[in-house]
Amino acid sequence: MNKMISRIAARALLAASTLVLPAASFVMPAVAQAQNAEQVHVRGSIVAVDGSRIKVRTREGRTVDVTLAEGARVAGVARADIGDIKPGDFVGIASLPKADGGDGALEVLIFPPAMKGTGEGSYGWDLKPNSSMTNATVANAVKGVDGHTVTVSYHGKEKKIAIPPGTPVVTLAPAGMKDLVAGAVVFVPAMKGDKGALTAQQIVVGANGVVPPM
Structure with a gap:
């Protein structure tokens, strides 16, 4: 049941990102369909960005690496x-x-x-x-x-x-990869694989003093 609920939430966020990136189609992420993966919500601030990998200092005080899948969507908040x-x-x-x-x-x-x-x-x-x-x-x-x-x-x-x-x-606002910088506050519905690796198809980022409150 928890996995199903998490996937419902992922659909909402994916739809948000497709709204600001019209070329993207509204589909469920392939990784979300993997039976051996679970969704986790990462909330925190970006520490560093290295290509498609972002390092996030979470609100719990941990530092985690999240790999953005190819074509990952970015949404902002206003x-x-x-x-x-x-x-x-x-x-x-x-x-x-x-x-x-x-x-x-x-x-x-x-x-x-x-x-x-x-x-x-x-x-x-x-x-x-x-x-x-x-x-x-x-x-x-x-x-x-x-x-x-x-x-x-x-x-x-x-x-x-x-x-x-x-x-x-x-409310939602346009955003892109350029907004994923050190210090930016993010909300990431990520998929956690068998070995603990986190992969994300979508990410919500704050800007201009507004942070993702969800």
Whole structure:
């Protein structure tokens, strides 16, 4: 089940990169189909770049090497605002259960219109312990937006998520290999092979002070 969920997430990110690189087709990475590989999420800052290999200092304090597969796609993020979330938008929200019920957002990604429906659903996420990721539509098929709380719909289900002040809200932006430089903050859904080697078909990179919050 965890592998299936990770692959759903990979589809969403791959679609993001194809959006900013129109020549790329929307397909699942070949490495993601390998039965003996698992997906891991690498979050951290680039330490060095050597051709197709990047060295990343992770948020856990480890340094790992990630090899970018041939034709790997790069997507960027741009700052957005809670007020940018409109009825009918498709969003990806990482959240945690609240003590008083419902969920509280950890971050919000507003997908471009062309990506509506990408990775739709709600599933476990590893941004924080017990967090989840919900890719869903705001308002159109649900109740609407109430202050800083959004009600979203996916596969006929509804979920209400509060967005506290200060929650990172971003959208996708064009990026390329030139943006993969030392110091850049990245989010990498990588495939881990039998011997522990990490390979990535897509990568999300921050720029201009905006970092991938997912």
